[in-house]
Amino acid sequence: MLEKLHRTFLFFLVLTLFSVPIYYKFQWNHDDVTLGSDPQIKYYQAYAFYKDGINRKNLECFFPAESFGFSEKYIPIGYPWAFINTSKECFFQYPIFMPVLHALIGKFVGMSKIIYIPIFFFFLNFLLSIKLFEIFGFRFLESIYLSLYLHFLTPVFLSSLDYSEVTFTNTFLLFSLYLYEKRKENEQKLGIWQSLFCGFCIAFTFQLRPEITISIILLFLVGFLFNLKQVLKLKIYILIGFFFVIFTLIASYLNFTVYHHIFGMRGLNTIQDSQMLSLNQYTLNWIADLWGSDFKIGLVKAFPILLLLSIIGLIRIITLKNYNQYFIAGFIFIVLLPILSPYRAGVDIMGLRYYESGVYLLSFGSFSLILKNLNQNFNTKLFKSFLVSVVLFVSVFSYFGYKSNTRAIKQWTGAAKVSNELLGKINDLNPDLIIHRGLSTTYLMGVSYLKIPQIAVYSQQDWFDIENLLIDRKVKRVLFLYWEGNQLVNDEFPKKIWNEKFDISFDLETGSSWEKRKVNLVHFKGLLLDYKF
Numbered sequence: 001m002l003e004k005l006h007r008t009f010l011f012f013l014v015l016t017l018f019s020v021p022i023y024y025k026f027q028w029n030h031d032d033v034t035l036g037s038d039p040q041i042k043y044y045q046a047y048a049f050y051k052d053g054i055n056r057k058n059l060e061c062f063f064p065a066e067s068f069g070f071s072e073k074y075i076p077i078g079y080p081w082a083f084i085n086t087s088k089e090c091f092f093q094y095p096i097f098m099p100v101l102h103a104l105i106g107k108f109v110g111m112s113k114i115i116y117i118p119i120f121f122f123f124l125n126f127l128l129s130i131k132l133f134e135i136f137g138f139r140f141l142e143s144i145y146l147s148l149y150l151h152f153l154t155p156v157f158l159s160s161l162d163y164s165e166v167t168f169t170n171t172f173l174l175f176s177l178y179l180y181e182k183r184k185e186n187e188q189k190l191g192i193w194q195s196l197f198c199g200f201c202i203a204f205t206f207q208l209r210p211e212i213t214i215s216i217i218l219l220f221l222v223g224f225l226f227n228l229k230q231v232l233k234l235k236i237y238i239l240i241g242f243f244f245v246i247f248t249l250i251a252s253y254l255n256f257t258v259y260h261h262i263f264g265m266r267g268l269n270t271i272q273d274s275q276m277l278s279l280n281q282y283t284l285n286w287i288a289d290l291w292g293s294d295f296k297i298g299l300v301k302a303f304p305i306l307l308l309l310s311i312i313g314l315i316r317i318i319t320l321k322n323y324n325q326y327f328i329a330g331f332i333f334i335v336l337l338p339i340l341s342p343y344r345a346g347v348d349i350m351g352l353r354y355y356e357s358g359v360y361l362l363s364f365g366s367f368s369l370i371l372k373n374l375n376q377n378f379n380t381k382l383f384k385s386f387l388v389s390v391v392l393f394v395s396v397f398s399y400f401g402y403k404s405n406t407r408a409i410k411q412w413t414g415a416a417k418v419s420n421e422l423l424g425k426i427n428d429l430n431p432d433l434i435i436h437r438g439l440s441t442t443y444l445m446g447v448s449y450l451k452i453p454q455i456a457v458y459s460q461q462d463w464f465d466i467e468n469l470l471i472d473r474k475v476k477r478v479l480f481l482y483w484e485g486n487q488l489v490n491d492e493f494p495k496k497i498w499n500e501k502f503d504i505s506f507d508l509e510t511g512s513s514w515e516k517r518k519v520n521l522v523h524f525k526g527l528l529l530d531y532k533f
Helices: 002-030 037-052 063-067 098-110 113-135 142-153 155-161 166-185 192-208 210-226 229-258 264-276 279-291 305-320 325-340 348-371 381-429 459-474 495-501
Strands: 082-084 091-092 435-438 454-458 478-483 513-523 525-532
Touching: 002 113, 002 155, 037 091, 037 098, 037 113, 063 082, 063 454, 082 264, 098 166, 098 525, 113 142, 113 155, 113 348, 142 155, 142 348, 142 495, 155 325, 155 348, 155 381, 166 192, 166 210, 166 229, 166 435, 192 210, 192 229, 210 229, 210 264, 210 325, 210 348, 229 264, 229 435, 229 478, 229 525, 264 435, 279 325, 279 348, 305 325, 305 348, 305 381, 325 348, 381 478, 454 459, 495 513
Parallel strands: 435 454, 435 478
Antiparallel strands: 082 091, 478 525, 513 525
16 A cells, blocks of 8 residues: 555655646747757757758758848857858758757647757666666655656756757767667677667767766766776677767768768867967866856756765775776766767856766766665664765755756846847837847847847948948838947857957947837847838
C-alpha cells in the first residue's frame, strides 16, 4: 500500500514539475510568439523552412525585406548571429538540424506550438538520466528523485525555458553516454553497432554545441588514461573515436560544400572569437563565468550546490581511494570551459546554459560517489554524522538553485512583457517598413520580423542610398527605430564590431516630402515617417 502511494506521489510530483516550464511558456506566448535575442534567429530559420521548404536559398540568412530590393548589406542581423562567408553569402551561425526538425513538426502543429519542443527533449533527457542512474547502481525510484533534482535544481533547468537546441543536443549527449555504458558492460564483444551510434551522437553534438563535445572528449580521455593497461577497455575508446572521426569528416565536407568552412558558421564564429580574445580577456571570462561580474551572476554564486558536490566528491575519492570518471571529467570541464571555449552563452543567469553538459557529468559522478555503498556504511557513527551533514548542506545549498531558477523565470517574464508591449505598439503604428539605426534594437524584433520587412542603416548616407528605393516601391509609412543612449550590454562584443554596427548615433535627416512624428516604444525611441505622394 505504501509503495503504491509512494509511486502515485512521485507521478504527480513529476507531472507538477514538468508543468512549470509548460505553464510559463504558455503565459509568455499565448497572445503571440514572444522571442528575442538568440531564440528569434532560430525561429526565423525554422520559419523559412516551414514557409518555403528545404532548399539552397533557405540555408542562407532569412531576409524578408529582400523582396523590396534591399541587398544583404541592410539585413538587420549581424554578430554574433549572422556571418558573411568567403563567397559573400550570409548565413546564420546556427546549424540547420533543429530548424528543419521544428519546421517539419510545425507543418502538423503550427509554428506557434514549436516553441514547446525543447520541453519535450528536456523530458526525454529526464528519462535518459533515470536509465543512466540505474546503470550506475541506483534503484528505479532513487533514480527518479536524482534525475528530478538534476533537472530542476541545477542550471540544466534553464534550457527548458529557452527556445534553443540545447535540450535537443543534451539528448544526444545522454544517449551517447548510455551507449558508452552499455558498451562497457559487454567489453568482451566488438560492439560495432553501439560504437557506431555512439560515435555518430558525439559527432552530431559537435555540429550543434561544440562545448558538449568537449565534455564527452574529456570523459573519454579520463577513462582512457585510467585504463591504459586494460586492452579490452582501450578498444572501446579507439572504436568509438574512429567512428567519431569518420562522421566528423563527413560533416566537415558537407559544411565546406555549403558554408565554405569545415566547421560551419558556428565553428567559424568560435574561431573568430578565439582570435579576438587576449589572455587577459580569457582570465576575465573565467572569473565572470564561475564567480560573477557586473553582467553575469556566476555559476558558483547561482548554484553553490555544484561547489558542495565537488568538495564532497573529492573527499569521497580520497576516502574510497577510487576515481570516478564522470566526476573528474565534469569537474575539469566546469573549471576549464571558459578557457577551453571562447564561445559565450549570454549575460546574467542565462549565460550558464553552456555548462549543462559538465553539470550532467559532475552530477552523475558526485551522486555515485556520495551515495555509494550507503547500506554497508550506514551503521558506522562517523558515516551517520557525515550523511547528516551532507543532507543539511545540500538542503541549504539547493535553496540557492531554486532561487536562481526562479530568477530566470522572472527575467523571461519581464522580457516577454517588454517584447509583447513593443510588438503591440508596432502593430498600432502599422508601418510598411522598419529601419533600425544600427543593430542595438534588433535583439527585440521577435515575430515582427516575419510580419513587417525590416532593415538596418548605419549612417545618414545609408538613408540617402535607400530613400529613392522607398519612394519607387511606394512605401508610405516607415518606422525609424533607435535606442537613445544605447544601453545594450556590450561586455562580450569585439570592440571593432561594436563601434561599426552597434554604437551608431546620428540624427536622421529626411527630405521635405516626409512627415515626421516622434514616438516612444518601451525603452526605444522612433521616428514615424509618412511620405506625401
